[in-house]
Amino acid sequence: MLFKQKLLESIEPQRSFLVTTSESKFMLYWVDDVFYARKTTGLDNRYALVMTLNGKKWYKEKDLDIGAEFEYVHPRLGRIVSGGRVHHITIR
Secondary structure, three states: OOHHHHHHHHHOOOOEEEEEEEEOOOEEEEOOOEEEEEEEEOOOOOOEEEEEOOOOOOOOHHHOOOOOOEEEOOOOOOOOOEEEEEEEEEEE
């Protein structure tokens, strides 16, 4: 995971989204056909791989929309947790 974090710092993501969910606020980065998430409200600034989006393991960028739910690998816990349901999306 540390390698992926250095990789994300060294390359420019194709797109980034500020996403407000029922749980928190996240920055989602679209890199090489997968999303990486970083929680903006927490102290932990590590990136997490988004595992499912709307219940799909093989998702596309267009699957991110209002009402979508996503799950990601929590960087500190090392397990899959729910990010919540998307309420607001801002493209950056």
